[in-house]
Each structure stands twice: as C-alpha cells, then as structure tokens.
Amino acid sequence: xxxxxxxxxxxxxxxxxAVKALAWVCGGIISCLIVASRKHYTVxxxxxxxxxxxxxxxxxxxxxxxxxxxxxxxxx
Numbered sequence: 637x638x639x640x641x642x643x644x645x646x647x648x649x650x651x652x653x654a655v656k657a658l659a660w661v662c663g664g665i666i667s668c669l670i671v672a673s674r675k676h677y678t679v680x681x682x683x684x685x686x687x688x689x690x691x692x693x694x695x696x697x698x699x700x701x702x703x704x705x706x707x708x709x710x711x712x
Contacts, residue, residue: 639663639666640663640667640684640685640688640689641688641692643659643660643662643663644688644689644692644693645692646659647659647660648696667681667685
C-alpha cells in the first residue's frame with residue numbers, strides 16, 4: 637500500500653511522462669511479486685489497488701481545496 641501511495645503521489649506531482657509510465661509498470665510488477673512471495677493474499681493486493689487511489693484522491697481534494705468558512709458553517 638505504501639508503494640502504491642508513493643506511485644500515486646509521483647503520478648500526481650511528477651513531470652516526466654516516460655518515468656510515470658515506468659513507475660506504473662513497476663507498480664504492477666511489485667504487486668505480482670508481493671502475491672508470489674506469499675506476503676499477502678491476492679484479495680489484499682486487489683483491494684489495495686482500488687482503495688488506495690480512492691483514499692489518496694479523496695484526501696488530496698479535501699486538503700488542497702480552500703473553502704470559505706461561511707460554507708463550512710452553513711453546512712452545520
């Protein structure tokens with residue numbers, strides 16, 4: 637999960653498209669190697685592949701968007 641979160645951060649803030657593509661390939665290889673080494677079940681890796689981006693982009697949007705305080709107080 638940590639490697640995948642780092643991959644997403646590099647994908648979001650990195651500037652070299654070729655290195656981004658290579659990082660995604662390495663992420664896929666790392667996932668296969670984790671399952672092959674029997675460190676995690678396959679379902680753990682599959683669940684990580686869809687929950688880590690969900691949490692990453694939710695937190696990224698939540699922490700980087702500046703909202704006026706009146707909008708926050710209006711929701712209460």
